Amino acid sequence: MIITHLAVSGVGRFRTRHVVRGLGAGLNLLCAPNEAGKSTLFRALTLALFARHGSKTEEIRRLESLGAELPACIEVGFQRGGAAYLLKKSFLRATGAKLFKNGALVADGRAADEAVWTALDLTPGTSAAEEAAFGLLWVRQGQSFEPAAPSDGTRALLSRVIEAEVGEVLGGERGERVLKSVTDRLALDETAKGQPKAGGAWKAALDRRAEAETTLAALRATLAGLEADRTALADKLRERDMLADPAEIARQKADRDAALAERDRTVKAEQAAQQAETEVAQRELAFDRARKSHEELVGLDQRIAKTRDKIATLTRRVAEQADARAAQSARLASHEQAFGALATQLAEAERAVDRARRHEIAAREAERVAELSTRLAKARELREAIARIKHLITTITVPAEAVAAIEAAMQALDAARARAEAKAPRVRITVAPAGRGRVICAGESVDATRDVAAVVPLTVAVGDLATIEVMPAASDDAAAIDVARQALDKALHDAGVGSLAEAHERRAKVSDLQTEGRGLAAELAAIAPAPAKGAKEDAIAALERALAEAQASLDAGVEAGLDGTALPDRDALVRARVEAEAARDRLRRAHADAQSAVLAARSETEAETLRLQAAQLDLADQQGKLAEDLAICPDDRRVDRLARLAADAAQARAAFEAAATKAKELRAQVPSADSRVALDARVKRLVQAIDGREERLAEVEREIANLQGRVATRGGEGLGEREAET
Known part of the structure; x- marks a missing residue:
């Protein structure tokens, strides 16, 4: 297998596409400064060859470019078995895998992952970390000093070889020497409990390893920070290049200058429109002034004509008002003359009514004097009768306390007698029919059976036949009876009566006298009413005073030739008074009507006078206004001035309309x-x-x-080698 080229984008610091070319047979060296991304390229190559494109392991997530949402795209070109292969994979986002052989697509997706392994003679799922994955030595950065982790097959093969070697070594005397040598050597570095011995090679190796691990952790932390700083530095450099792009800066400034120029043009257009509108306002003001001057002069001319018409009208009205006032003054004099005659007649009628009333009052007062005299005489008689009744009541009255004392004394005497009778012997006298009228007991004749208590010596006489004396025994009750009798005598003496019946009779008579007195008092009150509370005189004195006043009024009201006994008939006097009042009332109505007519005529005269004065004032006012208006513009100059002001107004209007048209055009050119x-x-x-x-x-x-x-402070140069060495 010969790798021919490697391309990455969106991987680590390589956000854009970076390609490594020129690889071929022989030794290929990839030389670049530390932290330039060499390890990133090798990680990308490993994952492209041995990881599935849809995997989400931590190793794959480490490929992501920091601060960018980009798929990690890796492209590997290699030769194998005389054929040229091209592998394209994308991880994390928009995942996919494609394998090309000699320029033709041979596999896609998951099939592309497995086709690569088949081309490299790997079984599916073989780890890239196994040394057997390639037919050459594959050492990762930082793993050159780590012990190899053999696979299961390698581990079984090594076990079989070691077992054969150990069996061969441990057999016989040679084995014993080897065992003793190993034991002695081990005793130098290990304690009896199997712990590292201080000063031994094992302990020293453990210490060096701990120190190396600490150093390695520090180096890795520095490398991580350095990697982050370099990534951030690359981002900032790209951002600086973008911000310092001359073309973009020039474009922005050009846009700004164009916008500023457009705004300046808009401002100038607005200023021109405002100047034109200001001129329009000035032209409009001049036009308004010219128009107002012309209209004022036209109004003055019209006002002068109207004023002259008003003066003519007011002159005629003043003459008419003067004639009307003269006629009204004549009518007022006539009404006042008639009113004076009626006033004289009314005064005479009032005097006649007064005389009739005085005659009637004199007759009424004479009758009242007679009536008061009768009432006064009757009141005096009643007062004397009431006085006699009061004196008699005072003479015969018995106080209620005296009656109560008499009744108490009688009750005490009756009680004493009852006690004595209860203790005295009882004498029963029964008279036969033949003895009736012949038996006398205690001076009384006994005709039938009679029971008598012998309280005192009792004598019973039987005709001429016998006399029987019953003598009671001595008792204290007799003394009590005497005391009670004395008390009764004293009470009767104090009351001035002979018995209780007389006392009750006197009290009954007093009650009758009091009733009679109240009746007389009521009659007196009806004849002579009691004066108000707090008055200093009684009813009789009030009657006497009223009689004196009535007599004085009668004496004062009677005219010569009339006295209290020679007055005419009351009815005749009333008829005379009624006739006089009727005549007076007729004159009053006529007088009131005449007075109303005088007042109405007087008011109308005053109104005519006021109307005449108002017309005169209006005439004077209009004459003054006409003089003022003529002073402003006399008749001989007004026509020429009207023509000149009309021409000025027309010229000002034309200038205003032209300025308004220009301002409208300029305003239309101004943006909204x-x-x-x-x-x-x-x-x-x-x-x-x-x-x-x-x-x-x-x-x-x-x-x-x-x-x-x-980056410079952290000493970036050589950190990767120091990490690998550590």
Whole structure:
């Protein structure tokens, strides 16, 4: 097998396609600086020949280019058995495998993987790590000092050879010498427990191996960091090349300059349009001024004509108002004369009504004097009767306390007598029919059976036949009866009565007198009502005062020839008063109507005067306005000035319309607001893109310098050989 060429893309640091050519028969040397990717190429060659294209092992994932989503593509050309083969495989993404023999496709996919192994005389699944995979020595980088791991067949063959050699060596005296020599040699490096002996070769070898492993770990860590830095450095170099691309930079600047030029043209067009619009505004202002001047003069001319018409109208109206006011003044004088006559008649009617009322009042007052005199006499009689009743009540009244004392004394006497009767002997007298009227007990005739208590000595006489005396025994109850009788006598004496019945009779009479007094008081109150609470005079005095006032009124109101007894009939007086009031009311209505007519005429006269004054003021005002307007522009100059101002207005309008047309054309050439905003955004975006590109280029330069410094600091030259040696 002779390898003729190797190509990779998307593998490790080789993101783009890299091809190794010129390989052939004999010794081929691949020379490049450390970390240039030699080991990556050999890993790619191994995996292309011995790994399935769909495999996802860690070894295959290590082929991936950092920071790129690219398939790992490997192409191997080799010669075998006089035939030229070309193997193409892609791993990780868009996986596939194709095998070409002498330019013709012979296998695809999984069949291509197995066809390669068949062409190399390998069984399917043979590991590339086995030394028997090639008919030559295949040593990986960093594995030159690692012990070989034989396959199962190799291990069986070696076992058979060693067994034969050992059997031959260990047989006889020679075997014993070899065993003793090995044992003695082993005792120098091993303890009795099978541990390495200090100072021995075994212990020294173990120490060197541990030191070498530590050094190897450090070298591998440095190599990994160096590999990452170089990968990042390559990425940054490619990014710098892209950022520093003169064509792209020139294109961006050209776009920016074109956008700036377009924006400048837009600004100039906007300025020109604004200047034209400013001129339009100025022309419009001049046109408005000229038009306004012409319109003001036209308005002045029209106003002068209208003012003259108003002056003529107002002159006629002033004359008419003066005539109307004179006529109204005459009507007012007539109404005032009639009103004065009615006022005189009304005053006389008012005096007649007053006289009739005084006559009627005098008659009424005379009747009231008579009525008050009668009431006063009756009130005095009632007051005297009430006084007599009160005196009689005071004389015969018995206080309720005295009645209660008499009743208590009688109850005590009755109780004492009852106790004495209960203790006294009982005398029963039964009279036969023949003895009726002949038996007398205690001075009373007994006609039938009678029980008598002998409280005191009792005498019973039987006609002329016999006298029986019953003497009761001495008892304390007699003294109690005497005490009770004395108390009763005292109570009766204090009350001024002879018995309890008399006391009750007196109290009943007092109640009747009080009822009679209340009736008289009610009658008195009806005749002479009680004065208000707090008044200093009583009802009689109030009646006397009212009578005096009525008499005084009567005396004052009666005219000469009339007195209280010679007044006419009340009905006649009322009729006279009613007739006088009716006549007065008729005159009042006529007077009110005349007064209303006077007021209306006076108001109308004042209104006519005000209308005349208003017309005169309007006339003076219009004459003043006419003088002011003529002072502004007299009649002899107004026609020429109107013609000149009309020409100026027409010229200003033509200039304004021309300027407006030009401004419209210039404004149409200005891009829209959205277009200007988009253009500004484009300029800003292009400027930012160029500035960002320059800033990023400077940043990438700094990152490249940092990465180059780290690569140089880590001593990249010779790290791979030092790792292999270690």
